[in-house]
Amino acid sequence: MGKGLRLKYTNMEQQSNHRNHQTQGLSSRSLVVRRGVPFKVTLFFEGRGYDSQVDTLTFAAFLGLSLSLENRSYVAFPASFAMHNPQSGWNAQILQGDVYSKSLSVQISAPPSASIGLYTLHFKVQSQYQTRNYIIGDFILLFNPWCRGDSVFLPGENQREEYVKNDFGFIYTGTPQNMESRPWAFGQFEEGILEICLNLLQISPQHGRNSGRDYFSRRDPVYISRVVCAMINCEDDRGVLKGNWSGDYSSGVNPSDWTGSAEILQQWARSKFSPVRYGQCWVYAAVMCTVMRVLGIPTRVVTNFNSAHDTNANMIIEEYYSDRGEKLNISADSIWNFHVWVECWMARPDLGYGCDGWQVLDPTPQERSEGVFCCGPSPVTAIKRGCVNLLYDVPFVFAEVNADVHTIIVRNNQEISRSVDRGRIGSLICTKSIGLNTYENITTAYKIPKVTQMYPCVKMHKPLRHRVPLFCGSVVKVRYSTCPSQNSITKLVLLINFSGEYCVYEAGGRKSVEVSLLMRKPPIMGENIEFTVNITNKSNFAKVLRECVNGQAKEYNSSALKAFWEAYNVIKIGPFEVKTINHQIPYSLYGKELVGHNLMNLAVVIEDEETKECVLASEEINISSPTISIELANEHNIVQNEEQTAIIVFTNTLPVPVSDGTLTVEGVGLIEGKLQFELPVLQAGEKVERAVRFTPRTLGSKMLLAHLITRSNIYVSGFKTVYFLHCK
Secondary structure, eight states, rough: OOOOOOEEEEEEEEEEEEEETOOTTTSSSEEEEETTTTTTEEEEEESSSSTTTTOOEEEEESSSSSSSSGGSEEEEEEEEEOOOOOOGGEEEEEOOOOOSSSEEEEEEEHHHHHHHOEEEEEEEEESSEEEEEEEEEEEEEEOOOOTSSSOOOOOHHHIIIIIOOOEEEEEEEEETTTTEEEEEEEETTTTHHHHHHHHHHTTTTHHHHHHHHHHHHHHHHHHHHHHHHHHHHHHSSSSEEEOSSOOOTTTTTOOGOOOBBBHHHHHHHOOOOOOOOEOOOOHHHHHHHHHHHHOOOEEEEEEEEEEEEESSSSSSSEEEEEEOEEEOOOOOOOEEEEEEEEEEEEOTTTTOOOOOOEEEEOOOSSBOOOOOOOOOOHHHHHHHOTTTSSSSTTTHHHHHHHEEEEEEEEEETTEEEEEESSSSSTTTEEETTTTTTSSOOHHHHHHHOOOOSSEEOOEEEOOOOSSSGGGGGGEEEEEEEEETTTEEEEEEEEEEEETTEEEEEEEEEEOOOOOOEEEEOOTTTSSSSSEEEEEEEEESOEEEEEEEEEEEEEETTTTTTTOOOEEEEEEEEEEEEEEEEEEOOOOHHHHTTTTTTTTEEEEEEEEHHHOOOOEEEEEEOOOOOOOOEEEETTOOOOOOOSSEEEEEEEEEESSSSSOOEEEEOTTTTTTTSEEEEEEEETTTEEEEEEEEEOOOOSSEEEEEEEEETTTTHHHHHHEEEEEOBBBO
16 A cells, blocks of 8 residues: 555546537547536556545646646646535546545536636646656537536527537528528538637637637637637638638639538638638628537527618618619618528626527628627627617627618719618528428517518708607608699608707608519529519509619629610509509520529619609519439438438429539538539430439438539539438
8 A cells, every 4th residue: 555546547438428418429539528517537547546545636627738837727626525516616526436446437527617628637646655647638628508507508409409419501592582591511520620610719819819818718608709700701810711702713612612611611720721712601600600519609590681781880771773773883881682690699697687698690701890800799689679889799780680771763863762661671580490491580589570661751951869760759840842733742841859859851752653563473593584563653643654674683792783684665554543564584684694692683663754753663583593302212211321322313494505514412421521423414404313322420310412513603402301310
């Protein structure tokens, strides 16, 4: 018994610890555990076993990679047989061991407020005759949404499965009327992804400026989320992605070609953290979703349709049209057909009651937040309540889902008509449903529903310091003018008192003509685009009207291009008559004009030849692409580690040949890397099939994804969810 206790080796009990900590598959190299839940290590000694009367054991956990202990954050804690409250700090509880046994099981507990990251576990033995120090090994500590004491605790196992462990999902694009589901592989269980996400924290500017403060702050998901949000783009640091909306992607990858996060993160790491080219909003958001899920923060990708970018923070987006119905690129403000960000689940003790839960984070570099290109975390509850004084960036997100749209018709650089739409912005906000391959409408979580109709409005002479709804004020004076020939009000002037603050509003009167533009059927690539213009004469006088209608291709985040199709008509309409005019645009005219996401702006201006009154109706549409079908040969008997076969089928539904096509098939957990096939020229109506073999590696639901890209920029995709719940 005179010899000191000597450690022979350590078993980090990875398999059981990973199972208990819900970290299976995150890393094959390191022990990965979550804070707030104990993990077990077994120590094996040589010479003799542990003697509680003689030996004193102390553990120390060092956070960080520096070789100098002075530059690392650490905590030391003694081992004992006593039970320990995990809320009170780090602890080592001896489970079993005596002087006759040469092994000792110890349960290590990290508090639910511990900093996350890569730790090195040290072990010191003090006995009667000597002291020995050992390095036991490394472990990675993550946030724990399964632990009630953790600030990212998420109730509901189905929610945790979806927002933490699910490694595939959908990104919603297009328009609210014709939404498209874009499959995405988050890939958090792919080789090296966990380590890359930890490196992202290590090379952040916050860590470079003050590593000690950074290590201490990593206990806070609010802090972590802002660091990650800024690091996803490369505008201020050595971030992951470089943005590009120019349409020229020759020096990188077209953002639409990406199908998963793992490839992007792995490329970034291989290049020694040079930015990957290129990303756009959905790519930024999807990569951030991967990083946050890896770190243990519940995260989901969210699409805001008709998203406002309000550059001057006045809650108004101005859109300009010519009197021929052509959309003009005049305003600095813009409306993105869709914009994609993420929501992360966390408590917000820094903001007080009512701000916990989902928080908006937007890594797309649009505006600076405290000098850095990031946005959030903004509490969704605060956005809905309009609490624009709260951290972080609530006013910007509030405008993205709530701004008013002023539509202005101009002639010879003069405004001739203006109308206001209070319901268009943020008309649909959605995310993937839990456990389903459909979307969930979460619009009401962000905003109180508004009236969606258009209101005539010319100007407000004196802007209010605070944006107040019109019905909150009292009308002091009314002045109006009429058109004698039509016997209708053409201009209305209101002096309104908002609690002692007076403003003058000029508003157009009731329009004598109404117009709407409606699609006759969902637009599909290769078919004619068919729509109607419906005109209603609201007066008791016959009218002669001029119809100007046109189509413009556009990108989702920018103004429309020059009109490629126009039509003109002179219409005679009787009192209170309704007329419908049919229009169609053949594929031969629009097929080569489309860019990006196959979006088009349709607009019509109806002008009264006598009064020169103009009214406008517009609709932004996206044209659905053909799809790829995937058929499984043995769909209802998929077995882990047993080879399966999928048949990939593409039929050219376009009226023109498709050539120079590359078919790519991939599937996280199903196929190693990507399989690619060069396709022959496919004439209209021709079909091609390819058989693909894959082997499921892990239990659960996985996604098999196929996409076809041609030189003519036709993008076609398809997916199949693969379920396998048992081993062979």
